Amino acid sequence: MKLNPSMTVSSVSDEDPIDDLFPESFALGSNTIAYGNINTNPNYNNYPPFHGHSTGGISLRPYPSSLTPSHSIPSSLGTFIIDDAASGTGGAHIIDDVGPDHDFPKHHTELRRTLTTRHIQMIAVGGVLGNGLFIGTGKILGNSGPLGIILGFLITGAIVFSVMVSFGEMVALIPIAGGISAFGSRFVDDALGFALGFCYWFSLAVAIPTQVASAAILVTYFEPFDPWHIPPAALTVSFLFVIILINALEVRIYGEVEYVFGQLKLMFLLSLIIVMCVLNRGHIPPQNGKTTVFPVDFLYWRSDMNNSDYGPFRPAFEVTSSKLIRGSTGTFLMIWTAVVQSVYCFSGTELVALTAGEARHPRKSLPRATLRIFFRIFILYMLGVFAIGLNVAAGDNVLPSFYTPWSVFDSQQVSWVYGLSQDGNCISGTVNMKGFSNSNSSPWVIALHNGGQCVGAAVVTCCFVFCAWSAGNSFLYASSRTLYALAVQGKFPRVFRRCTKRGVPIISVLFTFMIALTVFLVSFPNSTSITVYYWIRRLTSVPGTLVWAGICLSYIRFYYGLRLRPDIVQRDMPSYPYRSPFQPYTAYFGLIGCVLLVIFNDMTIFTQFEWQYLFASYVSLVLFLLCFLGYKFWRSTRIVPLSQLDLDLGRREMDQYEAETAAELGMMEKGIWGRGKRAWYWIKVLTI
Incomplete structure (x- = not known):
């Protein structure tokens, strides 16, 4: 149904394109300025006024230069901005769903701002504290040594800090949903926004089954859950359906659930660090009565010519058992490998900014949440890797090796043994499913086994299961909101904007869940397709680094574009919401670091080349470039001039x-x- 002179628009949604041009007559409330266009080419800078019928003191004007959306409006879509002159604030909105075949409004398309600072922080904690820290650190420690892993996390933390403060400043000034994609479109190129948004959504969608499947594999530590009695695939599907039920809840309730989960995970990590410190001093008696307990102190840090397992670094960078790289080159490779592999542990910190569209007071809550969550995670991470370096020798043969021949993934062998663990102190289940192991390869569990803390190792494994599952829960939230934002921007079908009455983008949630479930069913259960599963797991890390690079690039453009707009608040004004430190050098540092991480994201292909590793390492980069170039040629987009950056809407x-x-x-x-x-x-x- 078309708008007619007897209808009045009283409420509109934010930044939504429409499918059809407006009818020749419509009516708006009094004291309203309407900006409109009927131009189908989004690259024109001068838009003619839309000629409509005014019944309440409405003046129709062309787009002012500050509202020219040449970089964000898809071709063939009409757009109509309403400026409430009566309020004197110049608030701008865009009407959606107006045309010959649409009612107004037809359905709910808006999120609800009900998340507070504590919700936002814990949603990010849920995404960060997964199996990366608890399981993945074992491989980093075995490759780089106790000092190497600390330096790796320190360098990665500096890069992530640069990204987070840059993102936090943009979101604080312009708190819009889907900032990762929206800022790329507004401040750089619409094609970049699409590529960042799509790759980020897809990487999170496929990360959901990898986290949940990891939780299912961790359960095999216990004898009743051996893979032959209860297949990990069945557990994974059960875990996935619990996740979809939680994500279908109203966002306020979801925030409360994540708040409880996040607090539990933080308390668990802090408690585990304390236990590691006490265990290091030999103050916890063994439970099996067989292990001799003595203070370890810095034993594993001391270089010993008689024991190559000890020392701050490994004696050589071990590519294979017969290929060693020694000297300064080997030390550099140890540190860089630790940097690259620790990126996966920090993935998810950007989830803080994804809540901008549902934050109750984003300018107050987002900067505070961004800084708090980063420093909490960073400090706990540094304490954690220091603690495991004190309690586990880097040369422990239970730790995963740097290089695993691809033939291991192609083999059909799946083994599970219940009995004494490899350290000989505790009874547990050890699973090896084409190179994927359970918590017996975790340095935290190894330390507890070495100290004879068998019950403690079992309890810690249960917590690992919960943390991995909870990370998948946060990833579904983040990926569904990213898909919703892409639909709002006109980059995905409009159906994904549809929300429930309580503001849940249910279509985006269900579609993302189906993608995650499909990826799991195709890749994991089949004995011949574990190779595909490995590729998918690698697919989840590189896009995150690409997104970080896109955030830094967007901020650099935002920084210089803001200086060309003296009519709005500037960074040196007291009323500026949040001013990140040392800009724009901080953003440049983050951008350069992320680019290097993308290029050298897997040292395996440089030291022991196999084409399968090459494909797994760079398929994400190829997908990103295809999305960017395809969208750019399809929509004929261009880089937005600094003088025309949209710093107004939102x-x-x-x-x-x-x-x-x-x-x-x-x-x-x-x-x-x-x-x-x-x-x-x-x-x-x-x-x-």
Whole structure:
């Protein structure tokens, strides 16, 4: 049904393109300025005014230069921006679903801002604390030594810090949903926004089954869950369906669930670090009565010519048992390998900014959550890798090796043995499924086994299962919101914008879940397709680094574009929401670091070339380039000039909201009682 002169538009959604041109007559509320266009070429900078019918003091104008959306509107889509002149704030919105075959409004397409600071922080914790830290650190320790793993995490942490503070500043000023894709489109090129958004969504979608399958494999540590009685595939499918049920909940309830999960994971990690420190001093008696306990101190850090397993670094970079690289070159390769492999442990920190579209007060909560969650994770990570380096020798033969011949993945052997672990202290199940092992290869479990803490190792394994499953839960949230944002921007079919009455993008959630389930069913259960599963697991790490690079590039353009807009708040003003340190050099450092990580993301292909490793390492980069070039040629996009960066949509609405909040606070009483009421107001806003 078309709009007609008797209809009045009273509510609109944010930044939504429409499928059809407006009818010749329509009606809007009084004191409204309407900007519109009927031009089908998105690369034109000058838009003619849309000629409509005014019944309430409406003036029709062409797009002002600050609202020219030449980089974000797909071709053949009409767009209509409404500016509320009566409010005096210039808030801009775009009507959706208006045309000859659409009702207004036809369905719910908006998220709800109900997440507080504590929710946002714990959603990110849920994505970061997965099996990367608890299982993946074993391979890094075995390759690089206790000092090498610390340096690797330190360098990666510096790169991630650069990315996070840059992203946090942009989101604080312009808190919009799907910032990863939206900022790439606004500040660089619409094709870059599409490539970043699609690759990030797809990588998260395929990361869901890898995390959940890892949880299922970890369960095989216990005898009742051996692979022949309860297949890991059955456990994985069960875990996946629990995840979809949680993600279908209202976002406020989902936030509470993630808050509880995140707190449990943080307490578990902190407790585990404390246990490692006490175990190192020999203050925990063994439970099996067979192990001799003595203070380890820095024994594994001391270089010993009689024992090559000890020392801050490995004696040589071991490509294979017969191919060793010694000297400074070998030390450099150890550190760089630790940097590359630790990226997977930090994946998910950007989930903080993905909540911008559902944060209650994004300018208050997002900068605070960004910094808090990074420093919490970084400090705990550094303490964690230091603790495992104290308690496990880097040369322990239970730790995974740097290089595994591809023939291992192609073989049909699946083994599971229940009995004494390889250290001979505890009874557990040891599974080897085409190169994938359970928690017996975790340095945390190895340390507990060495100390005779068999019950403790079993409890820790249970916590590992929970952490891996919870990470998959966070990934479904992040990937579904990314898909929703792509649909809002017109880069995906509009059906993925559809939300429930409580603001859950249910179509995006269900579609992403089906992709995750399909990927798992195709790759994991079949004995001949574990190779595909390995490729998929590698597919989840490189796109994250590409996204980090895109964030830094977007910020650099944002930084210089903001300086050309003296009419809006600048970085040196007190009212600027959040000013990240040492910019733009911080963003340049992050960009260069991420580019190097993408290029040299797997040292295996440089030291022991196999074409399968080459494909697994760079298929994500090829997919990204195909998305970028394909979208660029299809939509004929171009790099947005700095003078035309869209710094208005999203920012002005938040300015208006903050002005209303300030007015509400200003009406409160003065004095001690008034200050107390204002303090209680912000406590409720940011925490409840």
